Amino acid sequence: MWRMLASLAMIGVMVGAxxxxxxxxxxxxxxxxxxxxxxxxxxxxxxxxxWSVVVRGDRIEAVGPSDSIKVPxxxxxxxxxxxxxxxxxxxxHTHVLLHPYDEAAWDDQVLKEPLSLRVCRATNHLKSTLxxxxxxxxxxxxxxxxxxDVGIRRxxxxxxxxxxxxxxxxxxxxxxxxxxxxxxxxEWTIPQGAxxxxxxxxxxxxxRDQIGRGADWIKVYADTAMGGGPVRPSFSVEELxxxxxxxxxxxxxxAAHATSKEGMRRAAIAGVATIEHGDEGDDEVFRLMATRKVxxxxxxxxxxxxxxxxxxxxxxxxxxERLHRARENLKKAMAAGVVIxxxxxxGVFPHGEGARELELLVSSGMTPSSAILSxxxxxxxxIGAEDRLGAIxxxxxxxxxxxxxxxxx
Ligand SMILES: [Zn+2]
Numbered sequence: 001m002w003r004m005l006a007s008l009a010m011i012g013v014m015v016g017a018x019x020x021x022x023x024x025x026x027x028x029x030x031x032x033x034x035x036x037x038x039x040x041x042x043x044x045x046x047x048x049x050x051w052s053v054v055v056r057g058d059r060i061e062a063v064g065p066s067d068s069i070k071v072p073x074x075x076x077x078x079x080x081x082x083x084x085x086x087x088x089x090x091x092x093h094t095h096v097l098l099h100p101y102d103e104a105a106w107d108d109q110v111l112k113e114p115l116s117l118r119v120c121r122a123t124n125h126l127k128s129t130l131x132x133x134x135x136x137x138x139x140x141x142x143x144x145x146x147x148x149d150v151g152i153r154r155x156x157x158x159x160x161x162x163x164x165x166x167x168x169x170x171x172x173x174x175x176x177x178x179x180x181x182x183x184x185x186x187e188w189t190i191p192q193g194a195x196x197x198x199x200x201x202x203x204x205x206x207x208r209d210q211i212g213r214g215a216d217w218i219k220v221y222a223d224t225a226m227g228g229g230p231v232r233p234s235f236s237v238e239e240l241x242x243x244x245x246x247x248x249x250x251x252x253x254x255a256a257h258a259t260s261k262e263g264m265r266r267a268a269i270a271g272v273a274t275i276e277h278g279d280e281g282d283d284e285v286f287r288l289m290a291t292r293k294v295x296x297x298x299x300x301x302x303x304x305x306x307x308x309x310x311x312x313x314x315x316x317x318x319x320x321e322r323l324h325r326a327r328e329n330l331k332k333a334m335a336a337g338v339v340i341x342x343x344x345x346x347g348v349f350p351h352g353e354g355a356r357e358l359e360l361l362v363s364s365g366m367t368p369s370s371a372i373l374s375x376x377x378x379x380x381x382x383i384g385a386e387d388r389l390g391a392i393x394x395x396x397x398x399x400x401x402x403x404x405x406x407x408x409x
Contacts, residue, residue, distance in 0.1 A: 029057025036080035042087035042376035042391035045369035078175035088399030090379030093343030110144035126163030128352030150214035175234035180226035223263035240270035286336035297343025302358035305349035315351025342375035
Protein backbone atom coordinates (compact mmCIF):
# COMPACT_ATOMS: atom_id res chain seq x y z
CA MET A 1 0.00 0.00 0.00
CA TRP A 2 2.69 2.49 0.98
CA ARG A 3 4.41 1.87 -2.31
CA MET A 4 1.51 3.74 -3.82
CA LEU A 5 2.85 6.84 -2.16
CA ALA A 6 5.28 7.11 -5.01
CA SER A 7 2.42 7.89 -7.35
CA LEU A 8 0.45 10.10 -5.04
CA ALA A 9 -0.73 13.55 -5.87
CA MET A 10 1.06 16.36 -4.06
CA ILE A 11 -2.03 18.42 -3.86
CA GLY A 12 -1.00 21.02 -1.32
CA VAL A 13 2.19 21.75 -3.12
CA MET A 14 0.49 21.99 -6.48
CA VAL A 15 -2.11 24.34 -5.10
CA GLY A 16 0.55 26.45 -3.44
CA ALA A 17 2.56 26.73 -6.63
CA UNK A 18 -0.40 27.73 -8.77
CA UNK A 19 -1.50 30.29 -6.19
CA UNK A 20 1.92 31.87 -6.36
CA UNK A 21 1.84 32.01 -10.13
CA UNK A 22 -1.42 33.93 -10.21
CA UNK A 23 -1.51 37.68 -10.71
CA UNK A 24 -1.87 39.70 -7.51
CA UNK A 25 -5.32 40.90 -8.66
CA UNK A 26 -6.71 37.60 -7.35
CA UNK A 27 -5.64 37.72 -3.72
CA UNK A 28 -7.89 34.83 -2.64
CA UNK A 29 -5.83 32.37 -4.67
CA UNK A 30 -6.98 29.26 -6.48
CA UNK A 31 -9.98 27.35 -5.25
CA UNK A 32 -10.01 23.56 -5.29
CA UNK A 33 -12.42 20.91 -4.00
CA UNK A 34 -10.85 17.54 -3.29
CA UNK A 35 -13.14 14.53 -3.42
CA UNK A 36 -11.41 11.42 -2.08
CA UNK A 37 -13.15 8.25 -0.87
CA UNK A 38 -12.17 9.14 2.67
CA UNK A 39 -10.30 11.73 4.71
CA UNK A 40 -7.84 10.86 7.49
CA UNK A 41 -7.71 14.23 9.21
CA UNK A 42 -4.58 13.55 11.26
CA UNK A 43 -6.41 13.83 14.58
CA UNK A 44 -9.23 11.27 14.53
CA UNK A 45 -7.81 7.70 14.44
CA UNK A 46 -10.50 6.59 11.97
CA UNK A 47 -10.87 7.89 8.44
CA UNK A 48 -14.05 9.73 7.43
CA UNK A 49 -15.80 8.16 4.45
CA UNK A 50 -17.41 10.51 1.96
CA TRP A 51 -15.75 13.70 3.12
CA SER A 52 -14.49 16.49 0.91
CA VAL A 53 -11.92 19.21 1.46
CA VAL A 54 -11.98 22.74 0.08
CA VAL A 55 -8.62 24.46 -0.43
CA ARG A 56 -8.26 28.18 -1.12
CA GLY A 57 -4.77 29.32 -2.07
CA ASP A 58 -2.43 27.44 0.25
CA ARG A 59 -4.95 27.01 3.08
CA ILE A 60 -7.63 24.49 3.95
CA GLU A 61 -10.94 26.34 3.92
CA ALA A 62 -13.44 23.61 4.76
CA VAL A 63 -13.55 19.89 5.51
CA GLY A 64 -16.52 17.63 6.20
CA PRO A 65 -19.21 15.36 4.73
CA SER A 66 -19.47 16.08 1.01
CA ASP A 67 -23.21 16.82 1.13
CA SER A 68 -22.72 19.41 3.89
CA ILE A 69 -19.90 21.27 2.14
CA LYS A 70 -20.93 24.17 0.01
CA VAL A 71 -18.84 24.11 -3.14
CA PRO A 72 -17.68 27.68 -3.73
CA UNK A 73 -18.32 29.19 -7.13
CA UNK A 74 -15.48 28.78 -9.59
CA UNK A 75 -13.91 25.92 -7.67
CA UNK A 76 -12.03 23.26 -9.58
CA UNK A 77 -12.84 19.72 -8.47
CA UNK A 78 -10.14 17.08 -8.19
CA UNK A 79 -11.65 13.62 -8.19
CA UNK A 80 -9.69 11.25 -5.94
CA UNK A 81 -11.90 8.17 -6.29
CA UNK A 82 -10.42 5.14 -4.54
CA UNK A 83 -8.07 7.30 -2.51
CA UNK A 84 -7.60 8.53 1.03
CA UNK A 85 -6.57 12.11 1.69
CA UNK A 86 -4.03 12.62 4.52
CA UNK A 87 -2.10 15.52 5.96
CA UNK A 88 1.36 15.67 4.39
CA UNK A 89 3.68 13.34 6.30
CA UNK A 90 6.51 14.38 8.65
CA UNK A 91 9.86 12.69 9.11
CA UNK A 92 11.60 14.13 12.17
CA HIS A 93 14.96 12.50 11.51
CA THR A 94 16.49 12.81 8.06
CA HIS A 95 19.87 13.63 6.52
CA VAL A 96 19.36 15.13 3.07
CA LEU A 97 23.13 15.50 2.69
CA LEU A 98 23.79 11.78 3.13
CA HIS A 99 23.13 8.91 0.78
CA PRO A 100 23.13 5.17 1.58
CA TYR A 101 26.48 3.86 2.84
CA ASP A 102 26.52 0.99 0.32
CA GLU A 103 26.80 3.70 -2.36
CA ALA A 104 29.65 5.47 -0.57
CA ALA A 105 31.06 4.86 2.90
CA TRP A 106 30.12 7.54 5.44
CA ASP A 107 33.81 8.49 5.87
CA ASP A 108 34.15 9.02 2.12
CA GLN A 109 31.00 11.13 1.97
CA VAL A 110 32.36 13.35 4.76
CA LEU A 111 35.98 13.55 3.57
CA LYS A 112 36.00 13.07 -0.20
CA GLU A 113 32.73 14.32 -1.67
CA PRO A 114 32.85 18.01 -2.61
CA LEU A 115 30.27 20.16 -0.84
CA SER A 116 28.83 21.14 -4.24
CA LEU A 117 28.31 17.47 -5.14
CA ARG A 118 26.60 16.83 -1.85
CA VAL A 119 24.28 19.80 -2.29
CA CYS A 120 23.37 18.77 -5.85
CA ARG A 121 22.59 15.29 -4.66
CA ALA A 122 20.55 16.69 -1.77
CA THR A 123 18.23 18.47 -4.20
CA ASN A 124 17.38 15.09 -5.75
CA HIS A 125 16.85 13.66 -2.27
CA LEU A 126 14.42 16.43 -1.43
CA LYS A 127 12.40 15.83 -4.56
CA SER A 128 12.18 12.09 -3.84
CA THR A 129 11.15 12.80 -0.27
CA LEU A 130 8.42 15.21 -1.32
CA UNK A 131 7.13 12.90 -4.04
CA UNK A 132 6.85 10.06 -1.52
CA UNK A 133 4.41 12.08 0.57
CA UNK A 134 6.67 13.78 3.12
CA UNK A 135 5.97 17.50 3.22
CA UNK A 136 7.93 18.36 6.41
CA UNK A 137 11.30 17.09 7.59
CA UNK A 138 13.54 17.83 10.53
CA UNK A 139 16.99 17.30 9.06
CA UNK A 140 19.30 16.24 11.89
CA UNK A 141 22.79 17.12 10.81
CA UNK A 142 24.79 17.88 7.68
CA UNK A 143 27.46 15.28 8.58
CA UNK A 144 30.46 17.27 7.47
CA UNK A 145 28.62 19.51 5.02
CA UNK A 146 28.86 22.57 7.27
CA UNK A 147 25.88 24.89 7.13
CA UNK A 148 24.68 23.73 3.70
CA ASP A 149 21.29 22.83 5.14
CA VAL A 150 20.57 26.50 5.84
CA GLY A 151 20.91 27.41 2.15
CA ILE A 152 19.04 24.29 1.04
CA ARG A 153 16.16 25.18 3.35
CA ARG A 154 16.10 28.64 1.82
CA UNK A 155 16.13 27.19 -1.70
CA UNK A 156 13.04 25.16 -0.82
CA UNK A 157 11.33 28.15 0.82
CA UNK A 158 11.97 30.20 -2.33
CA UNK A 159 10.74 27.34 -4.56
CA UNK A 160 14.12 27.18 -6.32
CA UNK A 161 14.11 23.43 -5.70
CA UNK A 162 11.16 21.16 -4.92
CA UNK A 163 11.22 19.75 -1.43
CA UNK A 164 9.50 19.39 1.91
CA UNK A 165 9.47 22.16 4.51
CA UNK A 166 12.73 21.84 6.41
CA UNK A 167 13.86 22.35 9.95
CA UNK A 168 17.64 22.22 10.15
CA UNK A 169 20.32 21.86 12.84
CA UNK A 170 23.47 22.72 10.83
CA UNK A 171 26.52 20.78 12.04
CA UNK A 172 25.23 19.09 15.24
CA UNK A 173 27.34 19.00 18.43
CA UNK A 174 29.64 16.23 19.65
CA UNK A 175 32.12 15.89 22.50
CA UNK A 176 35.73 16.07 21.34
CA UNK A 177 37.03 12.71 20.16
CA UNK A 178 33.61 11.07 20.36
CA UNK A 179 32.63 11.10 16.68
CA UNK A 180 34.14 10.27 13.30
CA UNK A 181 35.94 9.92 10.88
CA UNK A 182 38.21 8.02 13.24
CA UNK A 183 41.18 5.71 13.24
CA UNK A 184 43.82 7.97 11.67
CA UNK A 185 47.36 8.50 12.96
CA UNK A 186 47.09 10.71 16.04
CA GLU A 187 49.31 13.41 14.56
CA TRP A 188 46.65 14.27 11.96
CA THR A 189 43.68 16.45 12.64
CA ILE A 190 40.80 15.05 10.63
CA PRO A 191 37.67 17.11 9.88
CA GLN A 192 34.73 15.68 11.78
CA GLY A 193 31.12 14.96 10.79
CA ALA A 194 29.86 17.28 13.55
CA UNK A 195 31.12 20.23 15.60
CA UNK A 196 33.24 19.38 18.64
CA UNK A 197 32.79 21.32 21.86
CA UNK A 198 33.25 20.59 25.56
CA UNK A 199 32.48 22.25 28.84
CA UNK A 200 29.65 24.63 29.50
CA UNK A 201 31.33 27.79 28.17
CA UNK A 202 32.30 26.27 24.82
CA UNK A 203 28.92 24.57 24.48
CA UNK A 204 27.06 27.82 25.13
CA UNK A 205 29.13 29.49 22.42
CA UNK A 206 28.58 26.67 19.89
CA UNK A 207 24.84 26.49 20.55
CA ARG A 208 24.51 30.25 20.05
CA ASP A 209 26.77 30.14 17.00
CA GLN A 210 24.77 27.38 15.29
CA ILE A 211 21.48 29.16 16.04
CA GLY A 212 22.98 32.40 14.76
CA ARG A 213 23.91 30.70 11.49
CA GLY A 214 20.37 29.41 11.02
CA ALA A 215 19.76 26.28 13.11
CA ASP A 216 16.05 25.75 13.91
CA TRP A 217 16.90 22.96 16.36
CA ILE A 218 20.05 21.88 18.16
CA LYS A 219 21.19 18.30 17.67
CA VAL A 220 23.58 16.88 20.24
CA TYR A 221 25.18 13.45 20.46
CA ALA A 222 24.77 12.22 24.03
CA ASP A 223 26.87 9.16 23.19
CA THR A 224 29.97 8.31 21.23
CA ALA A 225 28.92 7.38 17.70
CA MET A 226 30.09 6.27 14.26
CA GLY A 227 33.58 5.31 15.42
CA GLY A 228 32.94 1.57 15.49
CA GLY A 229 33.97 1.10 19.13
CA PRO A 230 31.72 0.46 22.13
CA VAL A 231 29.08 3.12 22.70
CA ARG A 232 29.63 5.27 25.78
CA PRO A 233 27.88 8.37 27.10
CA SER A 234 29.86 11.45 26.05
CA PHE A 235 28.52 14.64 27.64
CA SER A 236 27.80 15.08 31.35
CA VAL A 237 24.30 15.93 32.53
CA GLU A 238 25.58 19.42 33.36
CA GLU A 239 26.84 19.94 29.80
CA LEU A 240 23.62 18.64 28.27
CA UNK A 241 21.53 20.76 30.62
CA UNK A 242 23.44 23.87 29.64
CA UNK A 243 22.87 23.10 25.95
CA UNK A 244 19.13 22.75 26.58
CA UNK A 245 18.99 25.96 28.65
CA UNK A 246 21.00 28.00 26.16
CA UNK A 247 18.89 26.88 23.21
CA UNK A 248 15.65 27.08 25.18
CA UNK A 249 16.19 30.68 26.17
CA UNK A 250 15.82 31.65 22.51
CA UNK A 251 12.98 29.20 21.86
CA UNK A 252 15.07 26.46 20.25
CA UNK A 253 14.56 22.82 21.19
CA UNK A 254 17.16 20.07 21.42
CA ALA A 255 17.26 16.63 19.81
CA ALA A 256 19.67 14.14 21.37
CA HIS A 257 21.19 11.18 19.61
CA ALA A 258 21.33 8.57 22.37
CA THR A 259 21.71 4.83 22.07
CA SER A 260 23.15 3.85 25.48
CA LYS A 261 20.84 3.69 28.46
CA GLU A 262 23.02 6.16 30.38
CA GLY A 263 23.14 8.55 27.41
CA MET A 264 19.34 8.41 27.19
CA ARG A 265 19.02 8.94 30.95
CA ARG A 266 21.31 11.99 30.93
CA ALA A 267 19.57 13.49 27.91
CA ALA A 268 16.13 12.99 29.48
CA ILE A 269 17.22 14.53 32.80
CA ALA A 270 18.75 17.47 30.92
CA GLY A 271 15.38 18.15 29.29
CA VAL A 272 15.92 17.47 25.59
CA ALA A 273 12.75 17.42 23.50
CA THR A 274 13.46 14.25 21.55
CA ILE A 275 15.72 11.24 21.86
CA GLU A 276 16.86 9.66 18.61
CA HIS A 277 17.31 5.87 18.27
CA GLY A 278 17.15 4.81 21.97
CA ASP A 279 18.61 1.35 21.33
CA GLU A 280 19.39 0.41 24.93
CA GLY A 281 16.33 1.92 26.55
CA ASP A 282 14.61 -0.15 29.23
CA ASP A 283 11.44 0.23 31.29
CA GLU A 284 13.17 2.53 33.75
CA VAL A 285 14.57 4.98 31.21
CA PHE A 286 11.35 4.95 29.16
CA ARG A 287 9.38 5.78 32.31
CA LEU A 288 11.77 8.68 32.88
CA MET A 289 11.24 9.84 29.30
CA ALA A 290 7.46 9.65 29.71
CA THR A 291 7.62 11.63 32.97
CA ARG A 292 9.91 14.25 31.43
CA LYS A 293 7.75 14.32 28.25
CA VAL A 294 10.71 13.38 26.05
CA UNK A 295 9.63 12.09 22.64
CA UNK A 296 11.26 9.06 20.97
CA UNK A 297 12.14 8.82 17.28
CA UNK A 298 12.85 5.09 16.88
CA UNK A 299 14.64 5.11 13.45
CA UNK A 300 13.78 1.45 12.83
CA UNK A 301 14.27 1.82 9.08
CA UNK A 302 17.90 2.83 9.56
CA UNK A 303 18.53 -0.15 11.80
CA UNK A 304 16.96 -2.41 9.18
CA UNK A 305 19.03 -0.74 6.45
CA UNK A 306 22.22 -1.42 8.40
CA UNK A 307 21.28 -5.09 8.66
CA UNK A 308 20.46 -5.23 4.93
CA UNK A 309 23.91 -3.87 4.12
CA UNK A 310 25.30 -6.85 5.99
CA UNK A 311 23.19 -9.24 3.92
CA UNK A 312 19.92 -9.44 5.87
CA UNK A 313 16.92 -10.20 3.64
CA UNK A 314 13.65 -9.07 5.28
CA UNK A 315 11.02 -11.80 5.23
CA UNK A 316 13.60 -14.46 4.34
CA UNK A 317 16.28 -14.44 7.04
CA UNK A 318 15.68 -14.51 10.78
CA UNK A 319 15.50 -10.99 12.15
CA UNK A 320 18.86 -9.62 13.30
CA GLU A 321 19.25 -9.16 17.05
CA ARG A 322 19.57 -5.37 16.91
CA LEU A 323 16.39 -4.88 14.89
CA HIS A 324 14.51 -7.32 17.09
CA ARG A 325 15.66 -5.41 20.17
CA ALA A 326 14.63 -2.08 18.63
CA ARG A 327 11.12 -3.43 18.01
CA GLU A 328 10.89 -4.73 21.59
CA ASN A 329 12.10 -1.34 22.85
CA LEU A 330 9.40 0.43 20.89
CA LYS A 331 6.79 -1.73 22.63
CA LYS A 332 8.34 -0.93 26.03
CA ALA A 333 8.42 2.78 25.23
CA MET A 334 4.76 2.77 24.17
CA ALA A 335 3.79 0.80 27.28
CA ALA A 336 5.61 3.36 29.44
CA GLY A 337 3.63 6.16 27.76
CA VAL A 338 6.46 7.69 25.72
CA VAL A 339 5.22 9.73 22.77
CA ILE A 340 6.54 8.25 19.53
CA UNK A 341 7.20 10.56 16.60
CA UNK A 342 8.06 9.33 13.14
CA UNK A 343 11.77 9.69 12.50
CA UNK A 344 13.57 7.28 10.21
CA UNK A 345 17.19 8.47 9.75
CA UNK A 346 16.48 8.65 6.01
CA GLY A 347 19.72 9.12 4.11
CA VAL A 348 21.15 6.04 5.79
CA PHE A 349 18.65 4.33 3.47
CA PRO A 350 17.36 5.81 0.18
CA HIS A 351 15.51 9.11 0.26
CA GLY A 352 11.99 8.51 -0.99
CA GLU A 353 11.58 5.32 1.02
CA GLY A 354 10.61 7.05 4.26
CA ALA A 355 7.29 5.21 4.48
CA ARG A 356 9.31 2.12 5.39
CA GLU A 357 9.56 3.50 8.93
CA LEU A 358 5.75 3.54 9.17
CA GLU A 359 5.58 -0.08 8.00
CA LEU A 360 8.12 -1.05 10.66
CA LEU A 361 6.26 0.87 13.37
CA VAL A 362 3.12 -1.07 12.44
CA SER A 363 4.86 -4.45 12.27
CA SER A 364 6.36 -3.65 15.70
CA GLY A 365 2.96 -3.27 17.31
CA MET A 366 1.67 0.21 16.56
CA THR A 367 -1.77 0.48 14.95
CA PRO A 368 -1.71 1.86 11.40
CA SER A 369 -3.65 4.92 12.58
CA SER A 370 -1.18 5.60 15.40
CA ALA A 371 1.73 5.26 12.99
CA ILE A 372 0.18 7.83 10.65
CA LEU A 373 -0.60 10.11 13.60
CA SER A 374 3.07 9.86 14.67
CA UNK A 375 3.91 11.20 11.20
CA UNK A 376 1.23 13.93 11.18
CA UNK A 377 -0.35 15.70 14.18
CA UNK A 378 2.00 14.17 16.77
CA UNK A 379 5.07 15.24 14.78
CA UNK A 380 3.56 18.68 14.21
CA UNK A 381 3.18 19.11 17.98
CA UNK A 382 6.79 18.05 18.56
CA ILE A 383 8.01 20.87 16.33
CA GLY A 384 5.42 23.33 17.65
CA ALA A 385 3.63 23.65 14.30
CA GLU A 386 0.24 22.20 15.23
CA ASP A 387 -1.44 25.55 14.51
CA ARG A 388 -0.24 25.38 10.88
CA LEU A 389 0.44 21.76 9.95
CA GLY A 390 -0.21 18.09 10.63
CA ALA A 391 -4.01 17.97 10.36
CA ILE A 392 -6.78 18.57 7.86
CA UNK A 393 -8.60 21.41 9.57
CA UNK A 394 -9.88 24.78 8.33
CA UNK A 395 -7.18 27.43 8.50
CA UNK A 396 -4.21 25.07 8.33
CA UNK A 397 -1.78 24.96 5.43
CA UNK A 398 -2.93 22.62 2.66
CA UNK A 399 -0.01 20.20 2.84
CA UNK A 400 -2.03 17.24 1.63
CA UNK A 401 -1.30 13.88 0.08
CA UNK A 402 -3.53 11.16 -1.23
CA UNK A 403 -2.84 7.43 -1.23
CA UNK A 404 -4.61 4.48 -2.82
CA UNK A 405 -6.96 2.54 -0.59
CA UNK A 406 -7.37 2.94 3.15
CA UNK A 407 -4.07 3.28 5.04
CA UNK A 408 -5.83 2.86 8.41
CA UNK A 409 -6.63 -0.72 7.36
ZN1 LIG B 1 20.75 10.44 12.05
